[in-house]
Amino acid sequence: MAAPLQNAPRSSYIVLALLLFGWLIISGTLTSIASLGLTNGPFIERLMQVNISLVLFNLILAFPMDCGRVLRAVLALRLEYTRAMQIAATIGQGVALLFGFLGLFTNPFLLFIAFFVWIGAAQEASMVQMKTALGGIPVAKAMLTDFQIVSPSDSLGRAIELILSGSQTDFPVVEDNAVVGVLTRSDLLVGISRQGQGVLVAGIMQRDFQTVDANEMLEMAFARLQTCGCHIMPVTRRGQLIGLLTSDNIGEFLMIQSALGQTRSPDRISARGA
Numbered sequence: 001m002a003a004p005l006q007n008a009p010r011s012s013y014i015v016l017a018l019l020l021f022g023w024l025i026i027s028g029t030l031t032s033i034a035s036l037g038l039t040n041g042p043f044i045e046r047l048m049q050v051n052i053s054l055v056l057f058n059l060i061l062a063f064p065m066d067c068g069r070v071l072r073a074v075l076a077l078r079l080e081y082t083r084a085m086q087i088a089a090t091i092g093q094g095v096a097l098l099f100g101f102l103g104l105f106t107n108p109f110l111l112f113i114a115f116f117v118w119i120g121a122a123q124e125a126s127m128v129q130m131k132t133a134l135g136g137i138p139v140a141k142a143m144l145t146d147f148q149i150v151s152p153s154d155s156l157g158r159a160i161e162l163i164l165s166g167s168q169t170d171f172p173v174v175e176d177n178a179v180v181g182v183l184t185r186s187d188l189l190v191g192i193s194r195q196g197q198g199v200l201v202a203g204i205m206q207r208d209f210q211t212v213d214a215n216e217m218l219e220m221a222f223a224r225l226q227t228c229g230c231h232i233m234p235v236t237r238r239g240q241l242i243g244l245l246t247s248d249n250i251g252e253f254l255m256i257q258s259a260l261g262q263t264r265s266p267d268r269i270s271a272r273g274a
Helices: 002-007 010-027 043-058 066-076 081-105 109-134 156-165 185-195 218-228 247-273
Strands: 171-175 178-183 232-237 240-246
Touching: 066 081, 081 109, 109 218, 109 247, 156 185, 171 240, 178 232, 218 232, 218 240, 218 247, 240 247
Parallel strands: none
Antiparallel strands: 171 178, 232 240
């Protein structure tokens, strides 16, 4: 349900509802809305009712619906964008609680709406906060610099040894000082189960992979990680492998940055007091 609400033009719901209403008037098949049900009544009229419901649903003052986005935009005129997003998300979750409470005593469908609004608002707020925290930080600041590599001519047994001897589970495959592939843990396990430990990395590795430059902004690199569904992205500088970037180490970087911010805040307070 979320995809249509977020991607389809909202005006299309209104246009389609008006066109269907016009057809029903012209054909003389318009009936009372009270007589409609999920499975009974003219299909065209039921389709019109669905589009009207979608229009009304997007008028709820709750993020991520249209009115919630409008509220965020209005707040952003006066407040910092992240703060505006937090307020809009909080209002959206408040509306979700109200819908959930009403759903317990009236229409159970309101519980579904409440769940959708709550999750949508929380996800959007979390994403904005993460993007803000990562903004202006180069990949080189958060990448893994202590890592192992494998060669296309190595066996899967060699990769198993590296996994068991450390915490790394995905490996860049390097040949002649150039990254030629990526070996993930899932591919490794599939290869072992089907062909055994003696098979070469070259026959299992992913040859279609993405790299990221060390000077690229962490926010953009994180978005690419999510889009491509990559486990790791080799980090290069002038074509040379210098690190690895994963979702896990980005998360750890954010936690450390948050902890450092909290430890610095008392110093700022005392400095202001002085």
